[in-house]
Amino acid sequence: MSWDAELAAVTSRIADRLFKRPEPKATFGDLVRGLLADVPRKNSWQLADHVGHPTANPIEWLLSRAKWDADVLRDDVRAYVVEHLGSADGVLIADDTQAIKKGDKSVGVARQYCGLTGQVENCQVMPMLIYASAAGHAFINRRLYLPEDWAGDAQRRKVAGVPEQVVFATKPQQVIDMLEEERRAGTPFGYLAADCGYGRDPGLRAYCHTYRIAYVMAVPVDLPLVGVRGGGEPAGHVLDRLLAHAGPGLWERRSCGGGTKGARSYDWAAVAVSLAVQLPADGHTHTLLIRRSVSDPGDVEFFLAHAPAGAPVTELIAVAGLRWKIEENNETGKDLLGLTEYQVRKWDGWHRHVTTAMLALAFLTVSRAHLEGQSIPEPVPPAADQGKDLHHQESLS
Structure with missing residues (x-):
C-alpha cells in the first residue's frame, strides 16, 4: 500500500x-x-x-x-x-x-x-x-x-x-x-x-512502588538516602565515598545508546542504595546510577533505578539512555x-x-x-557488551 x-x-x-x-x-x-x-x-x-x-x-x-x-x-x-x-x-x-x-x-x-x-x-x-x-x-x-x-x-x-x-x-x-x-x-x-524534575518527586516514586512499576529517573545530588550508619545521606556523598574507596577504578565506560553522532558513551558507576523515606516494591531494589561525562569529568548526573531484583545494570543504563x-x-x-x-x-x-x-x-x-523492516518489535538491546554486566558496587546503605 x-x-x-x-x-x-x-x-x-x-x-x-x-x-x-x-x-x-x-x-x-x-x-x-x-x-x-x-x-x-x-x-x-x-x-x-x-x-x-x-x-x-x-x-x-x-x-x-x-x-x-x-x-x-x-x-x-x-x-x-x-x-x-x-x-x-x-x-x-x-x-x-x-x-x-x-x-x-x-x-x-x-x-x-x-x-x-x-x-x-x-x-x-x-x-x-x-x-x-x-x-x-x-x-x-x-x-x-x-x-x-x-x-x-x-x-x-x-x-x-x-x-x-x-x-x-x-x-x-x-x-x-x-x-x-x-x-x-x-x-x-x-x-x-x-x-530530574520528575525523579525528585516522592509522590511519583511512591505511585511506581505501589504498582510495581520499574523506573530509571534522573535525581538531584541531594536526594536523601540512608547512610552507612543509618542516618541520612545525600546522593552526592555516596559518590565521594565511592571515589575514596575505589578511586579511578570506580568507573566503567559504557554506551547508553546511539545518537546523531554515534554511540553516546559515558563513564558509569552503580551502587545499591535505600531511600531515606521510601521502600521499593516487593521483589524490587533501588540502585543509584552515576554517570560521568567522558570529555568533562566534572559533569556528573545521578539516576535512581527501581527494578526487579537481579536486573542487570546494563539494562538500567539502556533505559537511562532512552530518556532523550x-x-x-x-x-x-x-x-x-x-x-x-x-x-x-x-x-x-x-x-x-x-x-x-x-x-x-x-x-x-x-x-x-x-x-526498516521492524514491524515486529525486538527487545531493547543491552547498552553495550551484550552478555556482560557492569560491576555492581557493594551496597552503601
Whole structure:
C-alpha cells in the first residue's frame, strides 16, 4: 500500500470513530495530511491553503467548535502506536515541553520556567508521555499544565472552556494521572524513564512502588538516602565515598545508546542504595546510577533505578539512555508537525490540535519502522557488551 493510501486508511478508520458526518471526517483527514506536509507554518490558514480549502473556516471549526472528543483520538493514537511498536519491554518516557505565547488569553499561559530558553517566559507547559521500543518512539499521552493562578480563576477558566472537573495538579501528578491511564489501557511496558524534575518527586516514586512499576529517573545530588550508619545521606556523598574507596577504578565506560553522532558513551558507576523515606516494591531494589561525562569529568548526573531484583545494570543504563528520545519527539513535533503552532486559545482546541499532531508523528514513526523492516518489535538491546554486566558496587546503605 502506498504512503498516501496508508495515511488515508489510518485517518479514515479513526475519523469513523470521532465523527458521524462526512464533512468533519474529510476535514480531519486534510488536517493530518497538512501537518505532515512541507508547509512553512502549520497554522490554520497555511494548512487550508495547502489542502485546497478556500478559507481556514473548516479547520478552525473542526478544532474549536465541532463536537468531538480529543481523548477518544488519544486512545486511538495509543492503540495505533502499541499495535505497531508495542513490546513487553517497551519504555514509557515522561517530560514536559513548552509553547511560547504572546498575551494572556490562551489557556494555561503564564510567566513560568521555559526549558526551551532556560528562563522564565510567557508560555504554556505541556507534560508529554511517549512510548519507546526497538521499533521506534512516539507520543501516546499529553497534559496541559494549569498554574495555580489559572486553576483557581473561575472567570479565566470559563472563558477558556476548562472543564469543571479539572483542578490544579503538579506536573509530576499529571504524569501519575497519565501512568494510571496507561495501566488501565493495558499499555505494555517494562520501565518508566524521566528527568530530574520528575525523579525528585516522592509522590511519583511512591505511585511506581505501589504498582510495581520499574523506573530509571534522573535525581538531584541531594536526594536523601540512608547512610552507612543509618542516618541520612545525600546522593552526592555516596559518590565521594565511592571515589575514596575505589578511586579511578570506580568507573566503567559504557554506551547508553546511539545518537546523531554515534554511540553516546559515558563513564558509569552503580551502587545499591535505600531511600531515606521510601521502600521499593516487593521483589524490587533501588540502585543509584552515576554517570560521568567522558570529555568533562566534572559533569556528573545521578539516576535512581527501581527494578526487579537481579536486573542487570546494563539494562538500567539502556533505559537511562532512552530518556532523550522524548527530546527527539518534541523537536520533530515542533519543527515538522506544528505541535505548538496552533492558533486556538481554548481547552478543547488545544487538546484537539496537539492530539492530532501526535497522530501525525505516530504515522511517521510507524511508516519508518515498516520501511526498516521492524514491524515486529525486538527487545531493547543491552547498552553495550551484550552478555556482560557492569560491576555492581557493594551496597552503601
